[in-house]
Amino acid sequence: MGSLFSVPIYFVIFRETTEAAVIVSVLLSFLSQVLANDNQMRNRLATQVWAGTALGLLISIAIGAAFIVVWNKYGNNLWAGSEGIWVGVFSLVAVVMITVMGMAMLRTTQIQEKWKVKLSKAMDNENQKGLGNASRRYAMFILPLITVLREGLEAIVFIGGVTFTTESKSIPLAVVVGLISGFIVGYILYRGGNRMNLHRFFTASTCLLLLLAAGLVARAVASFEAYVWGKLTNAQSDDGGTYDPRYNVWALTCCDPKNNDLGGWQLFNALFGWSNIGSIGSVVCYIAYWLIVIVALVYMKLKRRRIAKANALQASHDSSNTTSGEKHSFELEDNKVDPAVAHTNEATRAHSHVIHEDQPADLKHL
Amino acid sequence: MLASIKSLALLALAATAAQAAVVTYNWNITYVNANPDGLHERRVIGVNGQFPIPTINVTLGDTLVINVINQIDQPTSLHSHGLFQTGNAQFDGPSMVTQCPIPPGANFTYTIPIEQHGTYWIHGHNRGQYVDGLRGPLIIHNTNETYKYDEEYTIALADWYHTEHEIMLEQYLSIFNPSGAEPVPESGLINQKTDAKFNFVPGKTYRLRIINMSALAMFHFYIDGHEMEIIEVDGIDVERKVVTSFPVTAAQRYSVLVKARADATKNFILHADMDPAMFDVVPPELELKVKGTIVYNETAPLADSGVTDEYEPFNDALLVPVIPETTQLPDQIFPLTAAFSVLNDYSNKATFNDITYVMPKVPTLYTALTTGNLSSNPEVYGKYSHPMVVKHNEWVEIIINNDDPGNHPFHLHGHVFQIVGRSTGKYDPADGPYPGYINSTNPSRRDTVLVPSEENVAIRFKANNPGVWLFHCHIEWHLQAGLATTLIEAPEVMPSVLKIDPTHIEHCKALGIPYRGNAAGNEGLDLTGANVGPDPLPGTFTAKGIVALVFTIISAFLGLATVIWYAREDDAQISAQIAQAKNTEEQH
Numbered sequence: 026m027g028s029l030f031s032v033p034i035y036f037v038i039f040r041e042t043t044e045a046a047v048i049v050s051v052l053l054s055f056l057s058q059v060l061a062n063d064n065q066m067r068n069r070l071a072t073q074v075w076a077g078t079a080l081g082l083l084i085s086i087a088i089g090a091a092f093i094v095v096w097n098k099y100g101n102n103l104w105a106g107s108e109g110i111w112v113g114v115f116s117l118v119a120v121v122m123i124t125v126m127g128m129a130m131l132r133t134t135q136i137q138e139k140w141k142v143k144l145s146k147a148m149d150n151e152n153q154k155g156l157g158n159a160s161r162r163y164a165m166f167i168l169p170l171i172t173v174l175r176e177g178l179e180a181i182v183f184i185g186g187v188t189f190t191t192e193s194k195s196i197p198l199a200v201v202v203g204l205i206s207g208f209i210v211g212y213i214l215y216r217g218g219n220r221m222n223l224h225r226f227f228t229a230s231t232c233l234l235l236l237l238a239a240g241l242v243a244r245a246v247a248s249f250e251a252y253v254w255g256k257l258t259n260a261q262s263d264d265g266g267t268y269d270p271r272y273n274v275w276a277l278t279c280c281d282p283k284n285n286d287l288g289g290w291q292l293f294n295a296l297f298g299w300s301n302i303g304s305i306g307s308v309v310c311y312i313a314y315w316l317i318v319i320v321a322l323v324y325m326k327l328k329r330r331r332i333a334k335a336n337a338l339q340a341s342h343d344s345s346n347t348t349s350g351e352k353h354s355f356e357l358e359d360n361k362v363d364p365a366v367a368h369t370n371e372a373t374r375a376h377s378h379v380i381h382e383d384q385p386a387d388l389k390h391l
Numbered sequence: 392m393l394a395s396i397k398s399l400a401l402l403a404l405a406a407t408a409a410q411a412a413v414v415t416y417n418w419n420i421t422y423v424n425a426n427p428d429g430l431h432e433r434r435v436i437g438v439n440g441q442f443p444i445p446t447i448n449v450t451l452g453d454t455l456v457i458n459v460i461n462q463i464d465q466p467t468s469l470h471s472h473g474l475f476q477t478g479n480a481q482f483d484g485p486s487m488v489t490q491c492p493i494p495p496g497a498n499f500t501y502t503i504p505i506e507q508h509g510t511y512w513i514h515g516h517n518r519g520q521y522v523d524g525l526r527g528p529l530i531i532h533n534t535n536e537t538y539k540y541d542e543e544y545t546i547a548l549a550d551w552y553h554t555e556h557e558i559m560l561e562q563y564l565s566i567f568n569p570s571g572a573e574p575v576p577e578s579g580l581i582n583q584k585t586d587a588k589f590n591f592v593p594g595k596t597y598r599l600r601i602i603n604m605s606a607l608a609m610f611h612f613y614i615d616g617h618e619m620e621i622i623e624v625d626g627i628d629v630e631r632k633v634v635t636s637f638p639v640t641a642a643q644r645y646s647v648l649v650k651a652r653a654d655a656t657k658n659f660i661l662h663a664d665m666d667p668a669m670f671d672v673v674p675p676e677l678e679l680k681v682k683g684t685i686v687y688n689e690t691a692p693l694a695d696s697g698v699t700d701e702y703e704p705f706n707d708a709l710l711v712p713v714i715p716e717t718t719q720l721p722d723q724i725f726p727l728t729a730a731f732s733v734l735n736d737y738s739n740k741a742t743f744n745d746i747t748y749v750m751p752k753v754p755t756l757y758t759a760l761t762t763g764n765l766s767s768n769p770e771v772y773g774k775y776s777h778p779m780v781v782k783h784n785e786w787v788e789i790i791i792n793n794d795d796p797g798n799h800p801f802h803l804h805g806h807v808f809q810i811v812g813r814s815t816g817k818y819d820p821a822d823g824p825y826p827g828y829i830n831s832t833n834p835s836r837r838d839t840v841l842v843p844s845e846e847n848v849a850i851r852f853k854a855n856n857p858g859v860w861l862f863h864c865h866i867e868w869h870l871q872a873g874l875a876t877t878l879i880e881a882p883e884v885m886p887s888v889l890k891i892d893p894t895h896i897e898h899c900k901a902l903g904i905p906y907r908g909n910a911a912g913n914e915g916l917d918l919t920g921a922n923v924g925p926d927p928l929p930g931t932f933t934a935k936g937i938v939a940l941v942f943t944i945i946s947a948f949l950g951l952a953t954v955i956w957y958a959r960e961d962d963a964q965i966s967a968q969i970a971q972a973k974n975t976e977e978q979h
Contacts, residue, residue, distance in 0.1 A: 239947060278930030312942060
């Protein structure tokens with residue numbers, strides 16, 4: 026290993042930046058897809074995304090610098106006592122956000138209109154204040170902010186731990202190259218998104234995101250367990266490589282993601298939550314996560330089918346009426362229908378209206 | 392040939408017959424309450440209701456008799472550390488190696504011919520009883536000492552705990568101590584107190600006999616304002632070596648000559664600094680720098696003392712024995728690698744070559760004496776007593792690799808050994824001959840040698856003492872964790888040299904311990920029922936691991952498939968809706 030380039034730090038920064046860039050670039054791609062025709066809103070929300078990213082970076086760097094200064098000053102491992110809890114909590118928050126966002130992205134075509142309507146309402150200055158509204162309005166700001174913060178703090182903690190055993194001159198180059206590599210990956214995703222099959226892109230990126238989230242669940246649980254075990258064994262450092270034998274299902278001497286010499290396993294850990302030490306907790310929670318996702322998806326799908334059926338019926342009903350001057354009977358029809366369906370109906374009708382009129386080229390294949 | 396051993400001993404005895412005496416000690420092993428460091432009163436193991444236990448003083452040629460009555464509620468035994476016990480292995484002491492332990496309430500008489508001289512100690516050798524206080528100096532005077540001095544003092548150093556050893560042992564060996572952190576002592580003592588004083592008269596020369604009786608701690612020994620000359624190490628007189636400080640590990644002994652200063656204007660501090668390297672944590676209240684006082688004048692002030700953490704480097708392999716003994720090429724070489732790891736019983740244990748020591752069902756010495764021709768077959772002793780069988784008068788070499796971050800002092804019963812090599816790293820016989828031999832015609836000799844972390848040492852001795860001799864790390868916690876092997880020396884000769892006193896067998900019966908047969912108490916090589924130890928963890932997938940991994944992979948695939956399924960029908964549905972809408976349009 027070169028003394029000017031720390032490979033483990035490179036991998037960590039690359040990994041963290043890629044994860045953050047993936048999420049940010051998906052957001053930006055999403056915006057440029059959905060709001061392809063609305064430059065003003067798209068730019069506004071894109072600015073939110075960049076602002077959230079930049080603020081997250083800034084805060085991470087500030088906190089990181091502060092911690093490293095304090096750390097080196099007092100020579101103590103401030104994180105050591107409770108790193109497990111920090112990592113675990115941050116990870117679970119990210120899991121929830123990624124999962125919700127990932128699944129929401131799947132309903133692309135309907136989502137497009139819904140988001141368009143929603144986002145335009147959000148941009149509307151007449152809206153009243155309130156936390157619920159504020160978080161909705163600034164979703165595009167908050168999401169990248171939290172993501173970048175989490176990635177950044179994770180990276181800082183790791184680097185903080187590594188600086189004791191790494192020569193300082195090997196850090197800057199590795200950090201910079203890691204950042205650049207991560208940004209490139211994110212950029213490719215962002216650019217490529219405009220020309221890719223929109224739907225397949227969203228499906229694929231959701232698959233990747235949920236895989237990441239599942240891995241995060243395993244890592245979060247492992248992190249909590251490591252914290253508890255560390256307390257039980259009065260461990261001086263929180264990574265002695267030991268584990269609770271009572272709840273262990275596998276313990277390999279190879280394939281350790283914490284072993285810096287083998288970057289491959291580190292990547293496996295980042296993507297799939299892989300660890301050479303598998304506990305009952307992390308395995309069960311990993312499987313449970315997928316079960317929850319499956320159940321949620323099946324439930325949402327069945328509900329949608331029900332709605333779509335009702336819509337199709339409605340559409341055939343409409344077609345037997347004239348499209349103009351029949352609002353009255355239409356409203357009557359509406360009252361018999363589920364309000365949620367009505368909302369979706371409106372969107373669908375507006376959508377079909379849009380399709381009928383505009384026929385954007387990239388939706389033709391649908 | 393081996394009659395010659397016995398007759399040599401008798402000759403030595405006869406030579407000093409004029410002064411030879413039978414020195415008898417009557418020791419009731421009892422519990423006592425004591426508070427040696429003034430910080431915490433606790434129950435300790437003492438002798439005749441007293442703590443510290445009496446010092447044994449004998450002379451070369453004497454016969455030492457210790458009449459032990461066990462008046463505590465645990466079985467016990469006593470080991471005279473460093474004594475050869477030539478042809479006398481049944482009195483060496485380690486429980487389940489050379490005897491069944493002495494049952495509570497029972498008597499046991501140790502009869503030991505004294506065939507050597509120097510500084511030794513005696514301590515309990517069943518469980519960690521010596522840590523609870525059953526330890527004291529055993530001084531053997533020479534009829535004609537090699538060096539001249541005016542007076543002598545015994546300086547017994549020890550670490551001290553406030554908790555009984557069984558409680559600490561349970562914590563040390565529990566699954567919640569996977570890193571194997573040893574219990575940290577609460578203080579250090581000199582002669583079992585914290586304010587030891589030694590009177591010096593100007594102009595006199597003093598011999599200081601330094602013994603480290605610790606469970607764990609190594610001490611750095613030095614005296615302000617006085618130079619020391621090492622003249623003895625582990626009972627072997629050596630040529631004078633001037634030192635300003637030197638390290639003493641657990642169980643090691645040194646004698647130094649110190650010339651008192653010319654004037655009595657000041658008193659000086661005698662330092663015994665505990666080395667914190669093996670302490671998992673150093674609590675702020677732990678006083679590492681233990682002090683005694685050299686008193687010239689009761690009223691004199693103390694001389695200034697510089698606090699130091701830098702100690703002079705010291706290599707005991709450079710000490711030259713006064714009575715030379717050349718070395719021979721070994722007939723057998725045993726490479727042993729010492730390591731610690733979590734084994735498949737999930738506790739942190741010590742291993743030599745991946746085998747952790749577990750006591751057999753029958754004391755190993757009794758197995759050697761009751762299995763006839765099979766006694767030369769290592770199998771009969773059980774895998775986990777880690778037998779090393781050697782033939783009578785063979786030269787034996789042991790190469791000890793320390794594959795552990797800790798520093799370990801290794802002790803061989805029944806012998807002193809030559810230190811014939813030192814090197815760094817881990818020696819693998821497959822790499823060729825041992826690279827660290829020191830070429831000396833008179834190598835340094837001792838019975839307890841420190842092997843620092845990630846280093847190795849080669850020791851050699853002649854197997855001229857038929858018997859069963861334990862070889863182990865003298866950090867008591869590590870011995871209990873299994874860092875031991877058993878040397879089975881000249882089993883083919885043992886029955887004609889050793890006779891087991893019937894009272895010893897009675898004690899085995901009283902405790903329900905078998906006293907005949909192999910390590911499982913059976914005849915021949917049938918080892919069913921033998922005590923087995925934990926083994927290293929496989930480090931690969933087990934059945935439950937594979938099942939768990941397969942289920943996680945399946946769940947991920949199912950999840951992704953569901954995602955794709957969920958997203959796909961969107962298309963068909965939308966197309967249908969679009970088609971519908973188009974149709975309705977066309978209808979208009």
